[in-house]
Amino acid sequence: MKNSIIAFVSLLLLASCNKNESKTNLHITGNIKGLKDGTLYIQKYNDTSLIAIDTIKIDGQSTFESNLDLKSPEMLYLYLDRGVTNSLDNNIMFFAEPGTINIETNLDSFIASAKITGSKNQELYEEYKKINSRFNDANLTLIERKFKALKSNNTAVLDSIAIAQDNNIKRKYLYATNFAVNNKDHEVSPYIALAEIYDINIKYLDTIQKSMTPKVAKSLYGKKLTKYVNDIKKSEAK
Structure with a gap:
């Protein structure tokens, strides 16, 4: 009888420990x-x-x-x-x-x-940031050139810089879109769409949203991206 009681108490303690562990x-x-x-x-x-x-x-x-x-x-x-x-x-x-x-x-x-x-998502995000930093550095260089051109009132150079900045932004956004689609099975995909290119043309956000795997679509950022895309579509349909 004593052994049975000890065994029963041990099981309760084990169940309690497992319950606590399951909280995190x-x-x-x-x-x-x-x-x-x-x-x-x-x-x-x-x-x-x-x-x-x-x-x-x-x-x-x-x-x-x-x-x-x-x-x-x-x-x-x-x-x-x-x-x-x-x-x-x-x-x-x-x-x-x-x-x-x-x-x-x-x-x-x-x-x-x-x-x-x-964290695999962290690893992928660092990979994304490494390439994305090149676009940011290019933009800083163009801003510096623009400042000098403004001082000298060189309109021809200003026009060429404006074109270069526009192309740099397009490449930056296209890279982010491709990265998100290529990593559609990780939550970093909708995060990049929401945090980095939220103001891109809706067709690109829609592409990312539709490419997400079911698991990612049910995640925090997956749900946020789906809502965000749907809200934009509704707004544009008015």
């Missing part, structure tokens, strides 16, 4: 070299504002971890409150998805040194 599906680990004191906030967008979904106190140890319940793959932010100084270098974007994600960085170059592993 995202495990975040990390290390911020050089950080001894401060507060980390894991944030997400709620409508148009960032809200904290977890708070981590750093007191002597530079390592940290968090366990969260992630309903769908989503872009999250690791915000560092340095306590004594204000800095623009304090918020790391990372594309979270169920599983274990690790973030390694250092205090001096918090964003630039960040290495994020464990």
Whole structure:
């Protein structure tokens, strides 16, 4: 009888543990070299504002971890409150998805040194950003040339720069569209459509939306993209 009671209690404890474990599906680990004191906030967008979904106190140890319940793959932010100084270098974007994600960085170059592993969506987003940065750099160069042409009132050069800027934007948007379609089985696809090329011609957004796999279409960003495309179509039909 005693053994039966012990076994029954053990089963209850095991069931309780499993129930608690099932509440979270995202495990975040990390290390911020050089950080001894401060507060980390894991944030997400709620409508148009960032809200904290977890708070981590750093007191002597530079390592940290968090366990969260992630309903769908989503872009999250690791915000560092340095306590004594204000800095623009304090918020790391990372594309979270169920599983274990690790973030390694250092205090001096918090964003630039960040290495994020464990998320396929993050890996794809970094691939996208690497190519996309070339279009951004090209645009900055053209802006510099435009400023000089304005000073010298060189209309011929200004016209050529305007054409070059237009072509650069077209290439940038076409690349984003192709990248989203080619990665239609990952949530990064609708995210790029919504965050990077939301103002592109509706036919391209429609193409991305229709290309999404059923799993992605049911995700947070998949649903948002479908609604966004439908809203534009309704508006244009009036």
